[in-house]
Amino acid sequence: MSSLLAPSRMLALATLGGRTMGTTWSTKLAVPSGVDLHPLHDLLQATLDRVVAQMSTWEAGSDLCRFNHAAPGSWQVLPHDFGQVMACALKIAAASGGAFDPTVGALVQAWGFGAGGGTPSIPAPAALAQAQARPRWAQLVLREDPFELLQPGDVQLDLSAIAKGYAVDLLLQALQARGIADALVEVGGELAGRGCKPDGTPWRVLVETGADEHGDLPPRVLALDGLAVATSGDRWHRFEHDGVRYAHTFDPRTGQPVTQAAAAVTVVATTAMDADACATALTVMGVDAGLAFATTHGLAARFVTQSDAGAQERMSARFVDLLAA
Template structure:
């Protein structure tokens, strides 16, 4: 057997970066692997990017009221997962919230960053709602009821991670750590026999005042995703607005956690549940995570520094990683 080594590849996708560390024989053609990874991620963009006018999701969003739109396999799989999380979370996750996101000043069609007036808000909110989604499984089609705008930005990156990880497996790469915009999936073992270990996302200002240790996870066929208001927010008239929208209130999440991290077998679902739990907030979200067996970590800003709370499932992963 040829000796193996860890190779590192990277590039750009979905307005962010991707990176892959993989274990491969030293004579493996890395250029072909790089091209294949990029092709998988380009497929996600072509189907699910609201920034691309020619994408499948953009075509659906422009479709005439009453028309059924047949979806490609990946798009269909992601939308079904999004709808399932929306139902289970009672709308804390909502794949139709795009117009509200834009109205509050975020996303591909962002309006001016300010609080919208009540009339405008009511008009846009009336066009949103995961309950308006009608899906025909036999035809793999979705009804455009009129004015419904899908936005899968809170689940598509995770799906991209899963897609790349599965593709690498099909190429005979049995050990890899895949990352897209901070969402990760690790599988297999490094040449020294150790699993991929990752530090749960944190920020320097949080680390400086934290009284909890760094959280390191061993990803043995596991994914991890983090959501929160650290990355995209703005202030207007002294009020802080997060890019994470609560469709139940038609407004950005207030007092959003700095970070919510979820561990799951699928990066797609880790991504979606991290958003749902962010919308719920630490108290409701932690209770929900424990009730439904989700491995979740919340980091909130407190007067004395960051405050960390962990679900029982997350604690078990930490214990397993240290075993």
């Protein structure tokens, strides 16, 4: 693939963006002054459209929806991107003991979230039991080269907690293939950076807290060069019933929304796909178990909780190290 860059030319900061997956995407990149960015924008949008075509629960013709409706016991051939995401999803599901689970589609719909979910509400016990009775991640079998996934019957995949992160990684790869080594990419709040700005300074991002209105936490800034950051928590999707707050993040092991979910859980990793999925897993685990998991696995993680006393944060040692970098 041809390169847009000519090393001898001065680089300038450019910004591209658009919409995808029900949210927005953007990228800041260092490119030669005056270069035509339209072909690059089209390439990045087409890359995101490919992710949607393969893994969206909202597109009836997507490869994911095809799998969800496949006959029990059938092996379904997956496109490469879909297969890559499933391999990572199953790896993190196993490591987290099912705190992250790509088969939560029926559960999400039962609570009224996601495609076909309608209005968020407490499901009838029978509907919840039916969703919970479906086969889960441990019943999935993934074969590689080419990717093939066994549909054991009635499995409803939902990759919303990992696909945006993967899309971020793909955009960076697409830019790299065009000779653009310095970029900061964001899709729906998940970020990854490589290289630096045209002036030689790092790509720096402010970590979300989920409690910005309180202003009682110090700002946490990360430099992203070969790193990605994702944040999960109850701030973004939730509903209330009889004074009780129900989060959009579910504990697949219980079938219930996460209770007392952290306002924000941030994970930094080498890929946005890993960061995205791990942030969800740690949110499900809760602060104490999640921080212990992060410490054991060497994850850079930050938990922000909220109480009447205000916002509080707890960080893994690896996260603290990155703040000092």
